[in-house]
Each structure stands twice: as C-alpha cells, then as structure tokens.
Amino acid sequence: MKKALKVSLATLSAAAVLAGGAAFAAAGAGHDYFAEPAAYTAVLRQGARGGEVKEVQRRLKNWGYYSGEVDGIYGSGTVKAVKAFQKKNGLTVDGICGKATYAALGMNDSVRVLEQGDKDANKGSSGGSSDYTGSDLYLLARCIYGEARGESYTGQVAVGAVVLNRVRSSQFPNTISGVIYQKGAFTAVDDGQINLTPNQTAINAARDAMNGWDPTYGCLYYYNPATATSSWIFSRQTVTTIGKHVFAI
Secondary structure (H helix, E strand, C coil), X not given: CCCCCCHHHHCCXXXXXXXXXXXXXXXHCCXXXXXXXXXXXXXXXXCCECHHHHHHHHHHHHCCCCCCCCCCECCHHHHHHHHHHHHXXXXXXXXXXXXXXXXXXXXXXXXXXXXXXXXXXXXXXXXXXXXXXXXXXXXXXXXXXXXXXXXXXXXXXXXXXXXXXXXXXXXXXXXXXXXXXCCCCCHHHHCCHHHCCCCHHHHHHHHHHHCCCCCCCCCCEEECCCCCCCCCHHHCCEEEEECCEEXXX
16 A cells, blocks of 8 residues: 655654654553553443444344444443343343453454453443454454564564554555455465464554554555565565564555
8 A cells, every 4th residue: 555654754763763662662661551542442331432332333233222323422322222232131231331241242352352451441441432343453463463473562563553554545455354364465364373362462562553653654564574585575665674574665
C-alpha cells in the first residue's frame, strides 16, 4: 500500500527515532495496558462504544435478543438485550458484558484477552471506541508472536503496525484477518506459527500498535535481509531498520 508518508518523518534522525522509542518503552514499563481508555476488550456496560460492542450486538441480533441497530453504542436497548440473554443462559442478570457473558456469546478471544490481562481490568472499565475487537487484538498478537517474538519490544510493535497500515490501505484487505491470512503474506501463517499462543508481551505490542504507535512511520512491508528470497522486496524503499527487520514502503 502507498501509505501517505511524510518525507520529514522518513528522514528523522536516528537519534530522534531511538529517543522516541525509548521514551515510549520507558513510559510503558509496568503500565497496565488493559486498563487504557481505548482498551479493545473490556467489561462492557451502558455508554461503551466500539467494535466489541458491535460484535455483541450482532450476535444478540442474530439470536433474536436485540432488535436495534448494530451501531457499536451500548445503549439501553443493548442493556435490555444482554439482560434477556443472561437470564436465558443462567448468568447474573446485570446487563453488563463481562467474561462469563462473552463466553456464553462464544466470543472466546475476548475471554482470552481478559484472562491474560490485568485481573483488575474489569473494575470501572467501559470499553473503548476502536473499531477493532478482542478477536482482532488476539489475532494480531498471534501474528506478532509468530513473526517477531525474538525481536525487541519496539520491533514487535512495528510488525503489528505494518499489519494495521495494510488494513488502512486500499491495496490490501480492509480487516486484520484479511491482511494476515492473505496468501503468501506472512511466514507465520505458512509455517503454522500463527497458531501458537501469544505471550503477554505480544498482546501488549498488539495493543500499542492499535493505540497508534507506529515505529515504522507508515511502512507496508518488512523483511529479514538474511533470509528473504524475493528479489522484489529488495526494490522497496527502506524507511527504517529495527532489529533484524528492514521496514519499507
């Protein structure tokens, strides 16, 4: 994808790039990524917005509990539908979508993200405004883990950023799953490492990429020059190198 890339960004000094990455990493040390306002999987209650809410509404609508619009807004109609679903499935009837309700809805990746996150994330969280869901986050973390678990934290975030840059590009599929499973796009898919369980570092890296950290400055490609076999990839314009990966547009 030809992502709009400012020349000024592409030509930032190495010192500035390193300083920015170091500052972000320092700020994130010991940070509770699962309690961020833009958390992509959280306990959902009235007032929450985003992709996770849309997925809950879609499932409830398919099963006849919800008759409103699938608009990603957790309003009174969604609360009523969740309560009806909870009552039918023997859950606590509180209109709040937490781990037990996610599980009953079959949103297993959302359950996994909650389980692997801070155990206190449920307290007071109202969900985020992103269009991404817990399933998106978990799949992106799996891709990062399969492709770059041996890289630095910044290098792992960078791989996630490339996936998201492709999602936003008209030259690639417009969903995270579409980008990751595009034929021949990622080695981790071809060799099965996409199916490995991601660790907390990979999940945090996926979340940071979703929160807007892009150490690649808009890159659409990355490769390891020591193992790359396609001559085409070497023709792409290099923007930066992080660890063993070259990032390009």
